[in-house]
Amino acid sequence: MTTFTPDTILGDIVTADPANARILDRFGIDYCCHGQRSVANACAASSIDANELLNALGTARTAQRPEWADLNDVSLIAHIVSTHHRFLWNEFPRMAELVDKVARVHGANHSELTRVRDAFHELRAAVEPHLRTEETLLFPQISMRSATPHEPLSSELRAELSQNLTEHDRAGELLAELRQITNGFAVPPDACGSYKAMLAGLEEIEKDLHMHVHKENNVLFTRVLASA
Secondary structure, eight states: OOOOOOOOOHHHHHHHTTHHHHHHHHOOOOSSSTTTTTTHHHHHHTTOOOHHHHHHHHHHHOOOOOOGOOOHHHHHHHHIIIIIIIIHHHHHHHHHHHHHHHHHHHTTOOOOHHHHHHHHHHHHHHHHHHHIIIIIIIIHHHHHHSSTSSOOOHHHHHHHHHHHHHHHHHHHHHHHHHHHHHTTTOOOOOOOOHHHHHHHHHHHHHHHHHHHHIIIIIIIHHHHHHHH
């Protein structure tokens, strides 16, 4: 069983067992965009009792370390693209139609749906070009560099990594906004099937993007930067 301490890095907790992400989510702790913080620092920033969090993590079920955690850079990139990128490329168009439909049909009784629609479309507009840049520019550069990992990082690659991290932060802000507007994706009493499907879909996108960003920020990019 893995033992976590106040000095344990958040990203390492999720990499050890992705199920721990649910516990961190429950405490409102960002493990993806800000996953390089220690438990102590993250809890202090959010006025959370670190011992309470560590106790929750300590009583959680123990799972095997996920296979992706030990993939090399090239294989991890392939995993991210085939798992997370493919999900978003398929899900964004479907959800766009659903979000628009629900806002149109239920907007008179739920004024917040206009904000949901706008935040979702802003998220899509930010993330889709981001995915394309990763697939055509950033990931190929990281893959090529894996053959000579100890060479200094080029200024171009450093700038692209920095920009990528900034874009991850913005996606995280929009996901948090969607969660706040929908009161945690709570289903209202008058919700129809489409309304319920929209909320479930938004929550699934949040879950997937959190793990997606974690694998990039706290595993792939951390490894690339550490090798320089």
